[in-house]
Amino acid sequence: MKDLVQDGKEYIMRTYASFPIVMDRGEGMYLWDKEGNKYLDFVSGIAVNLLGYDNEKLKNAVNEQFSKIHHCSNLYLNEPNIKLAEKIVKNTSFDKVFFCNSGAESMEAALKLARKYANKNYGEEKIEIITMKDSFHGRTIGSVTVTGQTKYQEGFGPLLPGVKNAIYNDIDSVKELVNDKTCAIVMELVQGEGGINPGKPEFVEEIRKICDENNIVLIFDEVQTGIGRTGDLFLYQRYEIEPDILCTAKGLAGGIPMGAMMAKSEIAKAFEPGNHASTFGGNPLASVAALVVLEELIDNNLLDNVKKQGDILNKRLNEIKDKFDIVKDVRGFGLMQGIEVEQDKLKPILEKAAEKGLLIISAGTNVIRFIPPLIVNEEEINKAMEILEESLKEIE
């Protein structure tokens, strides 16, 4: 494995500070590296592999679809994609779906649609976008501009003009930035990469009101919180506050790259043929995979498992918080939970856990994130918590 790690360093562009582990295969909740070490996976490829590894239904659907047709572009329609769009529309408050391949792309599509809509309906001046400090929306120039963290932006300027940052959960900071030129407000309902910070319901409600009163398009980024992660299909459904545009990706196709941007008809119709596109978007392989994921969540009660296991995970994490001084806080919904720890202890804890066979990752500078596959059961949560406790003991 050492040689492979060395070759990886030699040939792959260094954009990630990867662990020196080469993953080889997976089954259910577990992964094995090239040396045969076994890991309990509470990362899911960053909230992606919702059905874990080597899932029969996912594998069969993708294999069967591959034998039929694996790609045809959007020059032609494909049945899995039509069925997927229908399933999404019938289970959300949106009327139309645009498919792409990643979270950043879904955000780009949302920003473009919001600007097009404002341009067509309210004129060329209405271009400003308000986003939140400590947010994360992706790495393309557009999505990194709306990401409210300068560390992701340094050296890439000039960024998009017309973007301003408000403070999350501070409604006055939003009101100060709103004017006739405001075209869109972009936000996460839980800031994921920013450190698992949930939005206050009254803050989100006020933002909805501000958008309605000022003809502003409200965009929710549910790239991480969406697709069952928090116990509802989308987190806006728990908040009972609807955005005009919703972005999702990560878990959508259970590990096959796919993103989606959804909107109500009134806004969606601002896009006409030729206005926006994606070669791979809505690809039949990704579409059949996403159909399996949504069927599991909606029709086969996987959402219920997320709620149940999420409660167990939250309870166990709170018990650990009471036992260890270095654990300061527990936050999150469903199977997207985080514990705040002392900043200098964070990396050693992650490394110690990996050494002991548990994969966990950080969020922000001082939060450890728990985002297992949604198929996780109580026994696996208990196992993960045992390893976490042992790691905390050794680091403390």
Ligand SMILES: *Cc1c(COP(=O)(O)O)cnc(C)c1O
């Ligand atoms: C991961 C993430 C993105 C970016 O998604 P990519 O697929 O990496 O482009 C955007 N927004 C949120 C909230 C995310 O968690």
